[in-house]
Amino acid sequence: MHLKAPEHQVAGHIAKDGKPGPLVDDKGRFFKPLQGDSRGEIEVKFYESFSSNTEVPDHIRRYFPVYHGTQAVEGSDGATMIVLENLLSKYSKPSVMDVKMGSRTWYPEASEEYIQKCLRKDARSTTVSSGFRISGFEVFDHRELSFWKPDRKLLNGIKVDGVRVALRKFVSSNTLSDTSSKPDSAFASSVYGGSNGILTQLLELKTWFENQTFYHFNSCSILIIYENEAINDNGARAQVKLVDFAHVHDGNGVIDHNFLGGLCSFINFVRDILQSVDESTEN
Amino acid sequence: MLKDPEHQVAGHMAKDGRLGPLVDGEGQFFKPFQSNGRGESEDKFYKSFSSNKNVPDHIRRYFPVYHGTQVLEASNGSGKLPHIVLDDVVSSYSTPSGMDVKIGARTWYPGVSEQYFKQCLKNDRETTSVSLGFRHAGFKIFDHQESRFWIVEYKVVHRYKVDDARLALRKFVSSNSLADSLPNCAFASEVFGGSKGILAQLLELKAWFETQTLYHFNSCSVFMFYENETVLMKGGDDARAQVKLVDFTHVLDGNGVIDHNFLGGLCSFIKFIQDIHESLDKLYFVGHLTCVSPSIV
Numbered sequence: 001m002h003l004k005a006p007e008h009q010v011a012g013h014i015a016k017d018g019k020p021g022p023l024v025d026d027k028g029r030f031f032k033p034l035q036g037d038s039r040g041e042i043e044v045k046f047y048e049s050f051s052s053n054t055e056v057p058d059h060i061r062r063y064f065p066v067y068h069g070t071q072a073v074e075g076s077d078g079a080t081m082i083v084l085e086n087l088l089s090k091y092s093k094p095s096v097m098d099v100k101m102g103s104r105t106w107y108p109e110a111s112e113e114y115i116q117k118c119l120r121k122d123a124r125s126t127t128v129s130s131g132f133r134i135s136g137f138e139v140f141d142h143r144e145l146s147f148w149k150p151d152r153k154l155l156n157g158i159k160v161d162g163v164r165v166a167l168r169k170f171v172s173s174n175t176l177s178d179t180s181s182k183p184d185s186a187f188a189s190s191v192y193g194g195s196n197g198i199l200t201q202l203l204e205l206k207t208w209f210e211n212q213t214f215y216h217f218n219s220c221s222i223l224i225i226y227e228n229e230a231i232n233d234n235g236a237r238a239q240v241k242l243v244d245f246a247h248v249h250d251g252n253g254v255i256d257h258n259f260l261g262g263l264c265s266f267i268n269f270v271r272d273i274l275q276s277v278d279e280s281t282e283n
Numbered sequence: 284m285l286k287d288p289e290h291q292v293a294g295h296m297a298k299d300g301r302l303g304p305l306v307d308g309e310g311q312f313f314k315p316f317q318s319n320g321r322g323e324s325e326d327k328f329y330k331s332f333s334s335n336k337n338v339p340d341h342i343r344r345y346f347p348v349y350h351g352t353q354v355l356e357a358s359n360g361s362g363k364l365p366h367i368v369l370d371d372v373v374s375s376y377s378t379p380s381g382m383d384v385k386i387g388a389r390t391w392y393p394g395v396s397e398q399y400f401k402q403c404l405k406n407d408r409e410t411t412s413v414s415l416g417f418r419h420a421g422f423k424i425f426d427h428q429e430s431r432f433w434i435v436e437y438k439v440v441h442r443y444k445v446d447d448a449r450l451a452l453r454k455f456v457s458s459n460s461l462a463d464s465l466p467n468c469a470f471a472s473e474v475f476g477g478s479k480g481i482l483a484q485l486l487e488l489k490a491w492f493e494t495q496t497l498y499h500f501n502s503c504s505v506f507m508f509y510e511n512e513t514v515l516m517k518g519g520d521d522a523r524a525q526v527k528l529v530d531f532t533h534v535l536d537g538n539g540v541i542d543h544n545f546l547g548g549l550c551s552f553i554k555f556i557q558d559i560h561e562s563l564d565k566l567y568f569v570g571h572l573t574c575v576s577p578s579i580v
Contacts, residue, residue: 103543104388108413119404129393131543160540210550254445255554257416258388261547264493268541 002026003073008088010136010149011098011221012244020079028089030065031073031081039246044070044082046215046245053214060208063201063242087241093228097137097170098221098243099266102258103128107218109249118219125156126163130269131262134158134166135221140228142173142186167273170224188277190236191226192270198224199274201240202267209260213251217259220244222266285313287358290373293383293421293437293504294530297358305358305366311350312371315357315364321532326352326367328498328531335497342491345484345528347372372527373508381508382422382455383529386548388413392501392535403502410441411448415555416548419443419451420504425511428460453559468559473522474509475560481507482560484526485553492546496537500545504530505552 003023012022023031034040047067050056066085072078088094105127106118125133138149150166158166165183169176171191172183192198202222226238285305287297295317297303304314316322329349332338350368357364373379390412391403410418419440424433435451443451450466456474457466475481485505509524 103547108408123393130540131547160538211554213554252445253558254415255551257547257551260550261388261416261543264546265541265543268494268496272539 003031006030006086006088008094008096008138008147010096010138011100012135020081023073023081024086024089028086029068030084030086031071032084034070034080034082035246040080040082042248043244043246046248047082047084050215055214056212057208059204063205063240065241065243087223087225087239087243091225091227091229091237093140094225095137095139095170095228097166097224098135099132099224100127100135100219100221101132101262101266102218102220103131103262103265104258105219107216107247107249107258110218110247126158126160127262130160130163131265134163137166137170139170139172139176141176142228143175144177148176163269164273167269171273185273185277187226187231187236188273190231191224191238192274196238197236198238198240199267199270201238202263202270205240205242206260206263206267209256209263211255213253213255216249216251216254216256217242217245218247218249220248220259222263284308285355288312288371288373290376290379290381290423290508292381292423292434292506300359302357302359302361302364305355306371306374308374310371310374312347312369313353313355313366314369315355315366316352317532322365322367324534325530325532326365328534329367329369332498332531337497339491341487345488345526347527347529372506372525376508376510376512376523378425378511379508380422380424380455380511381506382424382451383420383504383506384417384552385412385420385502385504386417386552387501387503387544388416388548389544390502390533392499392533392544394535406441411443411445412548414445415448416551417448417505419448422451422455424455424461426461427458427511433461449555449559452555456559468562470509470514470522471560473514474524475556479524480522481509481524481526482553482556484524485549485556488526488528489546489549489553492542492549494541496539496541498537499535499540499542500528500531501533501535502530503528503534503545505549 003025006022006024009022020033022033034044050064051067065087068083070080071083073081104118104122106115122128127133134155136155138147141148168183168185171185171187173186174181174184194200220242221244223241223243224238225241226236285307288304288306291304295301295303297305302315304312306312316326332346333349348370352365353368354363355366373381389403389407391400407413412418421436421440426433453466453468454461456468456470458469459467477483506527506529507525509522514522
């Protein structure tokens, strides 16, 4: 089994200081190390529950990575890893964005220390104001023919306007590192719009969240992926995926109003961009 | 002659010589300016809202009609105070059951003082706000067995947990004794259901909240009420159930972002109401006399 570090990870834990990071193989699988402090167990418990939950409708399963159980992987000190579908294996030049959903990342079951830490992070970012924050993204620059990532520190400090710029940059073809040129949002319609686009998928998820009381997806992210290779000929193959289930808890008969509120806000941001792009093409 | 409102269920009350709203018995409601600029803030909202052309007409019905301000003798004898003049939303109701529910998982918002933030966070965590996205602020339900009102005030509802909240909502639409722990939800259809019921109104509000970026309704309540007089009469099917948004002392500009805090809480509240309305439907199949969920029976 040939394992290597994933190429396009935009957020989350990476291999550092001898601690294992995620790995991918050449068969379309993604190996995620179990996080410490019971978070890994919670994530496994979620995947086990979700994959066998007969009440999750089929059209909603597509928004979740396929689960392949856990495995001890050699080369990482026999550490147990969660085996998942590699979400990027079918993409050759993917642009990826990680959006942490919810106006709070803490939850009642968490420790006081964790809650305070989250409160600080949530207040400093757009989480409190907008109901979500962009954890990271990587875009393919069609002029430079290379991938571009915003500076992490800059991204952490952005406000609402910065979010709008980031969402436009994410679907632009022009030079992204040049802050003086406006993002052209050339791929907004192909990525965000259309019957298979991001907006349609988010709206489908929203409907499920208005009723499902199985899980509370605390601190989960939505990953947005699309293909840059031959985008004008073959389309963007844009996909929404939910990831990071280390803090998921039972819904106990209550909907995940925190995630839902943030999701609705994010939908509005995406819709605004689509509308302004439509308006400018009409003019 | 101004007196304290008979059917107020939450908020500051004028009875016992305290500062609270007054009614004139002719359809007007006088709310005293709350201290520390909150009154000015609420008045500013009402002025803005009543003249805001971007608010669709079908949404205006969910807000009390504003009639400016008037300086009046305060209910606590402290002298003349400006009052916000509104339509008394329950003036045409003879025996209304009413319930005030504060919507949103958080009642604080960016920009508040550290002290206010800490107090709000404590309240949100101690009540059902964090877990449910809403909390009860008070209610007054007509008990058809006892022929009198069951009033539950802030101090008691503040301690409610998730199950208490669910039970209160069931009792809100029940005809059996409210002391009974198995509410029969006899009026769930008339009050919650139908094209004019509470659910339909909440869903209309929800649709507006999915796109409106004009205001953030921090710490606002949904006040829902209906007429018991008509549901008492067999065949009288118009409970005249109404939803009103109230308490606008902490409303801020939306600044291009939707009020996701209110919306999330509203969706959670809608789900609770829907569950009660739907278990009633299942009732008719199962033939039980209660609307207790199957897992408890």
